[in-house]
Amino acid sequence: MASIAQVIRDKHAAIMRRWKKLAATAASAKGLSAPALETVMSRYLSALADDDAGAVKERRKLLESHLASRLRQGFVLPEIVSELLMLGRCIAEVCSDVPEAKRPDPALLVPILAELQHAATTASEIFWQHLREDEQVEKGLLRRLQTIATASRDDPHRGGFTAHLQEALALIVEGVPARCLSIALVEGELTVAAAVGGAPETRGGPPRPDLHDVFDDLAKSEEGSAVERALNDDERVVAVRLPEHGPLVGILYAVRAREPFAAREVRRLEAIAALLGVLLENSRLYAALRLRIEESETEKRLRETFVSVLAHDLRGPLSVSRLAAAAIAKMPEAADIRQKLADRVVSGIDRADRMVTDLLDANRIRAGERLALDLGSCDLAAIAREVVRELAPVHGDRFAVSGDPSVQGIWSAEHLRRIVTNLATNAAKYGAPDTPVELDVRATDAGATLSVHNAGKPISADELPRLFEPFSRTRSSQQSGIAGWGLGLALVKGSVEAHGGSVSVKSSQRKGTTFTVALPRDATPFQTEATGTPGDSP
Structure with missing residues (x-):
């Protein structure tokens, strides 16, 4: 009669064949290669045949190794316990196939089955301990992501949470090991915003083409569940939408070589994606709020500047008009002097009227309205x-x-007249002193161009985008000590665009500054577009 240990040694291959056939039926085993399925179970079976103290330690070590593999592969506890009990069943079945003369006494199986039952209990304890530790790791990961988002929110110069997705991915890949981990955001089209690992994607470019079907499925879904696919013989991908519900903002996706993602890894990606979706939306809302606050503060400064400058500039022509009117009253019989004083009154009122008109037009321009024109042959x-x-x-x-x-x-x-006056005056005030201001007017096939050039200190590149905004003044104009409202160029742009034309500027140290205005030959169609009828003055 053979011992159980002897049967295990002699029939080792047969036992493993039976066990692998049963183990492969588990849901989590789908897609595993033969080596990944077997892990160290063959060695564990061999260790069961030994009774010495060293074998007991070896079995514990092998059990922990097998359990770690199964956790990485996403097996759940009942599947892990079932595998261990299956091994006892396979040993019993092989023993029953041994010829009766050599068949071991069934009672000898009891210690082996008890050993496997004890291994299942140990596996359960290790499993729950691992889950507790895993939960703590996940909590720590989510907390660190929240810290990055908070730091980017509190420092306006950090560019918001979107600018720190690369830093966030470096944390995420610690919790979800992958060949490459990426985030793509919807910016008109899906664009890779961040990527770590051996990702073929380029930041700022489109995701790799073989992911399009996966992304299409996520875009159509309004739920936050992950999509996992085999890309080819060598890779698998799991992708999760951002945010969890509602319109698609982006996609978090991980690519791994061959080995499927464990269920806990997929769940962790879903938890991370849910948080990322909230953080991205919060970042967007906070940036919008900060912008509104900045706009409100700018509006306040503009109002204060406006009131101060308006009071100063209107006081001049109105004071002249008041003094002239008072002088007329005191000299009723000096007709020639009265006429000159009356002309001053009219001139002062006209100047004040132009200021008010400029302010009203600037307000229309800021509101996005096209100025109404009184058109005629010019x-x-x-x-x-x-x-x-x-x-x-x-x-x-x-x-x-x-x-x-x-x-x-x-x-x-x-x-x-406003266009030419404002451009020529600006060139004279802010160009190099005692240098010519050159105006060039030419007819073109489309209409006409006007260019105004001056030498002197150029306009800095960072100020060019805001040059035509109402109440905007360059640093050099503010430092010059020359008073101004910052409306001249805004009014130029508004008047040019009301004609259907365009205005541009080029500025460099070597060539100086040139403003160029292009006008269509007939502005009537553009006034019709703005008002629905041919343009007239309001």
């Missing part, structure tokens, strides 16, 4: 020469007009 070149003559007493003989002698079109003479 000569841009003649208007430019007339404006230059009027500016010469103030700025000296610095202006030069070149180009075509006559440039005709259907425009607003009033607004053309």
